[in-house]
Amino acid sequence: MKVIGIDLDNTIVQYDQVIYDCAVKRGLVPAGIFPSKTAIRDMLRFLGKEEDWTDIQGYVYGEGMQYARPFPGVIPFLRSLPGHGFCPVIISHRTMYPYSGGDTNLHETALKWLVQERITGFPGAPIPRSRIFFECTKEKKYERIKTEMCHFFIDDLIEFLIGDLFPLDVIRVLFDPFDKHPDNPEYLRMRSWDVGLQVFQ
Numbered sequence: 001m002k003v004i005g006i007d008l009d010n011t012i013v014q015y016d017q018v019i020y021d022c023a024v025k026r027g028l029v030p031a032g033i034f035p036s037k038t039a040i041r042d043m044l045r046f047l048g049k050e051e052d053w054t055d056i057q058g059y060v061y062g063e064g065m066q067y068a069r070p071f072p073g074v075i076p077f078l079r080s081l082p083g084h085g086f087c088p089v090i091i092s093h094r095t096m097y098p099y100s101g102g103d104t105n106l107h108e109t110a111l112k113w114l115v116q117e118r119i120t121g122f123p124g125a126p127i128p129r130s131r132i133f134f135e136c137t138k139e140k141k142y143e144r145i146k147t148e149m150c151h152f153f154i155d156d157l158i159e160f161l162i163g164d165l166f167p168l169d170v171i172r173v174l175f176d177p178f179d180k181h182p183d184n185p186e187y188l189r190m191r192s193w194d195v196g197l198q199v200f201q
C-alpha cells in the first residue's frame with residue numbers, strides 16, 4: 001500500500017462559495033465579483049480591509065465551515081484508493097483557535113465537517129478517524145508527512161510543497177483547481193480530482 005497524504009483546507013474543502021457569500025453579505029465586496037478565495041482576498045487587501053479578511057477566514061474555518069462543500073470528485077477519488085493499492089491520510093495544518101479570536105475549536109470543527117460529509121466517522125468510511133491529523137504548526141505537518149510515511153503529498157500551497165523542510169523522498173503534488181501555476185519539475189500538478197489516479201501511476 002502506498003500512502004497518499006492529503007491536505008484539508010482548500011484541497012479537500014472548497015471555501016470559495018462560502019467566502020464569497022460571507023463577503024457579499026457583510027457588504028465588503030460587490031455581488032458579482034468572481035467567487036474565488038484569491039479574488040476576494042486580493043480585493044479586500046486592495047481596499048485596505050485586511051482585518052475583515054482575517055475575520056472572514058476565522059468564520060469560514062470555524063462556524064461557517066458547515067456551509068463549505070468538498071471539491072467535486074474528491075470523495076469518489078478517496079473511495080477509489082484502496083482498490084488500487086493506495087491508502088489516504090489527511091494531514092492538516094490548523095491552529096486550535098482562530099487568529100481573530102473566539103473560542104471555536106478549529107480542529108473539532110474540521111472533524112465535524114469530515115463527519116458531516118461522510119468522509120469519516122462510520123464503518124467503511126473513506127478515511128478512518130485514526131488517519132486524520134491536525135497539526136498546529138507547519139513544522140509539525142512536515143514531521144507528520146514523514147512519520148506517516150507518505151509516498152505522495154497533495155497540497156494547494158506551492159510554498160508548502162517547495163519549503164525547505166518538505167521531506168525529500170515524498171513526491172509533491174500540487175492541487176491547482178484554478179490552473180494558476182505552470183508545470184514544474186519540482187511537483188506533479190493536479191487540476192481536478194476527476195483526473196483520478198493517473199497522476200499517481
Ligand SMILES: [Mg+2]
Binds near residue numbers: 008009011155157
Ligand atoms: Mg490548504
